[in-house]
Amino acid sequence: MSDPLAVTLGPLTLNNPILTASGTFGYGLEFTDFVDLAAIGGLCTKGLSLKPHAGNAPPRICETPAGMLNAIGLQNVGVEAFVSEKLPKLRACGATVIANVWGDLEDDYVTVVRALEGADGIAAVELNISCPNVRQGGMLFGNSPPLTRALVAKVRAATRRPLIVKLSPNAPDLVESARAAREAGADILSLVNTFVGMAIAPETARPRISFGTGGLSGPAIRPLAVRMVYQVAKALPGVPLMGIGGIAELSDVLEFLAAGATAIQVGTANFKDPGVSGRLVKELTDYCAARKTTVAALVGRAHRGGGRVGGAAGAEG
Amino acid sequence: MKADHRATLTRRQIFSPGLFSVTFDCPDLARAVLPGQFAMLEVPERAQPYLRRAYSVADADAGAGTVEFLIKTIGRGTRALERMPERSTVRLLGPMGNAFTVADLPRGARVAIVAGGIGAAPFPALLRGIAKAGLSADFFLGGRNAKELSIRARFDGLVPGETVLASDDGALGEKGFVTEALARRLGAGTRYARLYACGPMPMFAALAKVVGPARLPSEFSTEAEMGCGFGACLGCVIPGTEKPFIVSCSEGPILSPEKIQW
Numbered sequence: 001m002s003d004p005l006a007v008t009l010g011p012l013t014l015n016n017p018i019l020t021a022s023g024t025f026g027y028g029l030e031f032t033d034f035v036d037l038a039a040i041g042g043l044c045t046k047g048l049s050l051k052p053h054a055g056n057a058p059p060r061i062c063e064t065p066a067g068m069l070n071a072i073g074l075q076n077v078g079v080e081a082f083v084s085e086k087l088p089k090l091r092a093c094g095a096t097v098i099a100n101v102w103g104d105l106e107d108d109y110v111t112v113v114r115a116l117e118g119a120d121g122i123a124a125v126e127l128n129i130s131c132p133n134v135r136q137g138g139m140l141f142g143n144s145p146p147l148t149r150a151l152v153a154k155v156r157a158a159t160r161r162p163l164i165v166k167l168s169p170n171a172p173d174l175v176e177s178a179r180a181a182r183e184a185g186a187d188i189l190s191l192v193n194t195f196v197g198m199a200i201a202p203e204t205a206r207p208r209i210s211f212g213t214g215g216l217s218g219p220a221i222r223p224l225a226v227r228m229v230y231q232v233a234k235a236l237p238g239v240p241l242m243g244i245g246g247i248a249e250l251s252d253v254l255e256f257l258a259a260g261a262t263a264i265q266v267g268t269a270n271f272k273d274p275g276v277s278g279r280l281v282k283e284l285t286d287y288c289a290a291r292k293t294t295v296a297a298l299v300g301r302a303h304r305g306g307g308r309v310g311g312a313a314g315a316e317g
Numbered sequence: 318m319k320a321d322h323r324a325t326l327t328r329r330q331i332f333s334p335g336l337f338s339v340t341f342d343c344p345d346l347a348r349a350v351l352p353g354q355f356a357m358l359e360v361p362e363r364a365q366p367y368l369r370r371a372y373s374v375a376d377a378d379a380g381a382g383t384v385e386f387l388i389k390t391i392g393r394g395t396r397a398l399e400r401m402p403e404r405s406t407v408r409l410l411g412p413m414g415n416a417f418t419v420a421d422l423p424r425g426a427r428v429a430i431v432a433g434g435i436g437a438a439p440f441p442a443l444l445r446g447i448a449k450a451g452l453s454a455d456f457f458l459g460g461r462n463a464k465e466l467s468i469r470a471r472f473d474g475l476v477p478g479e480t481v482l483a484s485d486d487g488a489l490g491e492k493g494f495v496t497e498a499l500a501r502r503l504g505a506g507t508r509y510a511r512l513y514a515c516g517p518m519p520m521f522a523a524l525a526k527v528v529g530p531a532r533l534p535s536e537f538s539t540e541a542e543m544g545c546g547f548g549a550c551l552g553c554v555i556p557g558t559e560k561p562f563i564v565s566c567s568e569g570p571i572l573s574p575e576k577i578q579w
Contacts, residue, residue, distance in 0.1 A: 026549040030567070033319040046551075054561035061544045061552030063368050068544065072551050075562070218367055271545035272359065272368055274410070275321060 004294040005285060007041070009240035009262050010187040012124050012162040014041040014096060017263035017295050018253070018281045021244050022047055022100035022126060022166070023072065024217075024267040025277075027086040028093070034274035038094030039281055041263060044190075045082065047102040047128045050112050052078035056133065062199050062208040067218025067246065068268060069197050071133040071211035074102055079115045091121040098164065102128040104137040106151050113158045125161050127152065129181075130168030130193035132215045142168035142193075145180035156185030164242065167191040167232075169221075174228055175235045182239050190242035190265065191232060192225050218268040222246030226259050233260025233300060248276060250283040257295065258302040319547065322346045322409045326401055327383065333467035335390040336435070338375065339398055341409065344382030349412050350374045352419070352442040353538055353571050356384070356411030357546040358394075360401070366394045369410060371543045371566070373439035373515070375471075384409070387468060389435035413546045414570045417443050417513055417536055424451035426510040427478070429533075431457045431499055431524060433516025434465050437472070439538050443513060444475040452477070455502075455509075459483040459495025459520070466490070496523040503531050511536065525574040535574050541565040 005016035020028075022044035028037055037043065055075025062069045077085070082099075090097050099122050103109040109127065116122055129148060131138035141147045152165055165181040167174060169192035178189050194215025199208040207213070225245020233241055243261030247253060248269035256264045269276045288294060291310030298309065324341035331337045346356065357369035372386045390399050401407075417439075422428070428447060430440055437458055447454045456476045460466040466482055466489050482490025483498040491498045495516075514524055515538035528535045544550035548567030556578035557563040563572060 024549065026551075030547055030549045034321065055551065055554070057556070058552075058554050058562075059542060060554065061542060061550065063366055065365055066367055068368060070544070070550070070552060075551050075554075271550050273321070274545070274547065274549070 004288040005281070007262050007295055009242070010162060012188060014263060016041040016281050016284065017257070018277055018284065019044060019098070019242065019263055019265045020270055020277050021265035021267035022128065024270045027082065028090050028095055028097070029086060031270070031274050032093065035278040037090065040277045041281070042096035042098050042123060044098045044100045044126050044265060045086075046076050047074045047100045047131065048076055048079045048082050048112055049074065049102055050079060050108055050115070052076065052081065057210045059209055062214065064197070064199060064216065064218075065220060067216055067220035069199055069209055069214030069216055070194070071209045071214040073133050073211065074131055074138070079112045083116065083119045087119055087121055096123045097121055098124045098126050100126045100128050100166070102131060102138060106154055108137070109151060110154050110158045113155050117159060122161065124164055124188070125155075125159055126164040126166055126190060127155060128166050128193070130166050130170070132168070132170060132194060132196045132213065133211055139168050139170060142177060143171045145173070145176045148177055149180040149184045152181050152184035152186055162187045164188040164190050166193055168193050169224065169228055170196050175232060178232045178236055178239070182236060188240045188242060189232065190244060192221075192228050192245055195221055195224065217246070219246040219248060222252060226255055229256055229261050230259040230302060234303060248273070250280060250287060253280055253284060254287075254298065257298040258300070258306070260300045260303060262299050318349075319411060319413060320345065322411070324384070324407050324409045326403050326405045326407070329403070330471070332470055333464045335399070336465070336468055337399055338385055338387050338471060340383050340385040341407065342382055343384050343409055346409055346411055347377040347382050347384050348379045350377045350384060351412065351416035352446050353417035353439050354412040354414050355546070355570060356409040356413060357543070358386070359408040359410070360394055360397045361406065361408060366392070368544055369546065370394050371413070371546050373538065374412070374442065375438050376441040376445070385441070387435065387438040387471065410546060414566055417538075417571055419443070419446050419450050419452070422450065422452055422510055425453070427453045427455070427508070429455050429457065429499065429509040429512045431495055431512060431514040431516070432459070433495060433520040434460050435468070436514075436516030436520070436538075437468050439515055440513070441471060441475060444472065444477070448475070448477045455479045455481060457481045457483065457495045457499050459498070459516070461485045463489040494520070494523060496520060496527055499524070500527045503527065503533070509533055514538065521574070522579050525577070525579050528574060536571045537574055537577070539565050539570050539572050539577070
């Protein structure tokens with residue numbers, strides 16, 4: 001048996017299915033005290049734009065039951081500084097780097113992707129068409145299947161790298177968005193980004209976040225995200241999926257794999273527990289070893305009627 | 318190096334209802350932490366608060382292996398800390414952020430420390446460092462009323478200089494804001510080599526107007542709501558003068574006031 005944790009998502013093969021989600025893992029380098037970056041399946045960078053971007057005015061975050069709202073506004077150093085300053089250090093750490101990319105306009109996305117083409121050490125590109133916290137671009141592309149299709153097709157033509165499209169749970173019809181992205185050339189779909197939410201301070205009747213609305217993340221959204229992964233996996237069988245939404249424990253990983261995700265991204269939990277991704281890799285390794293199974297065998301089990309894993313004598317229930 | 322530490326509550330000191338100190342057994346953090354740094358504290362097994370909270374380390378005893386925090390009860394997490402039985406465990410992620418600078422000051426130099434309410438939190442360790450470096454310090458502690466100033470008990474014997482109290486209602490110490498008490502002394506000719514401050518944003522804004530014209534080099538221990546504490550979420554930004562935003566947790570929390578856009 002080959003490595004039980006290795007997974008293949010179309011053109012992208014990863015050592016294991018535990019990645020970290022864009023916007024929750026900085027540029028990876030903030031986490032080196034807590035995680036061996038080479039030990040996780042991969043990391044998705046903070047969303048990169050053509051020029052450095054300052055982001056939204058504070059307050060930017062607000063805690064909510066079992067989660068948080070954020071409207072950071074895609075603050076980032078810009079693609080040029082990422083390639084010259086961050087990427088060499090990430091390569092030295094042995095990290096599998098997925099560059100998350102966004103823009104205001106179609107051409108901005110294409111320009112950023114082109115700027116990354118010459119850089120070594122990027123395993124894949126993830127298109128953010130689902131950020132709810134900017135006035136232009138972002139979620140506007142993700143919420144309209146025709147716009148999704150046009151954007152993904154343009155970016156597809158601009159890169160030979162594996163192309164991941166990160167879907168918006170706020171889209172009117174997530175399956176249609178997924179289909180549009182896939183038909184336009186996405187190799188992999190990652191889902192879901194944050195849900196648009198709002199919190200108002202009762203004493204002032206003002207939104208708690210300066211942007212007004214924010215993206216909801218954390219365990220609060222997990223059942224919604226699991227349902228969406230299940231739905232897309234069912235509608236588009238064979239399309240590789242990365243599941244995202246409130247993952248913090250091994251049981252959450254197994255849940256998303258069962259729903260049809262081949263890999264997962266840990267998000268908000270990184271803030272609370274910066275070592276969580278590395279720990280999940282270890283726990284998943286132990287789980288597969290104890291049950292003499294592979295991650296690949298765990299993918300999509302909910303669509304096949306479920307049932308206990310391993311079954312062999314001595315396996316835990 | 319930052320690490321996630323398991324810590325055991327060993328002591329709680331109540332200054333007045335809702336104002337207290339907690340001391341944890343946490344030897345690795347106690348050895349590593351510097352005055353002005355903070356830790357992200359997690360009360361375990363709770364869905365709310367979901368995120369950790371940033372607390373300035375009030376003092377650390379490397380020999381005893383303990384770290385102490387001064388806390389004001391304001392919500393679920395602080396209430397849990399106020400009620401938590403001794404020997405309970407929490408998680409402490411740290412040490413985080415930068416530290417106050419003291420080492421560059423010559424022996425005999427005089428500094429000022431300005432604290433607004435629970436903003437006194439980071440200063441026991443700094444005061445000990447100041448005394449050890451042979452400096453003198455005047456400690457300005459302000460609060461709304463006498464109850465808020467009850468925390469002064471933690472500073473008994475720690476201040477190598479004058480302690481100046483100020484309360485909004487005049488019940489204890491000088492009447493008015495602590496920043497005004499400082500301004501009066503500066504106006505009367507008192508000079509300080511450096512000022513260290515911690516308190517709410519309105520206090521900082523008022524203080525910036527005092528230290529700026531006085532050309533008094535200052536270190537403000539800023540507070541912004543932090544998601545992670547180590548520069549990953551970018552939630553705790555403060556508008557800056559040299560760039561749009563300063564990330565409070567990783568570039569601070571100690572910032573000089575001229576870098577902040579007031």
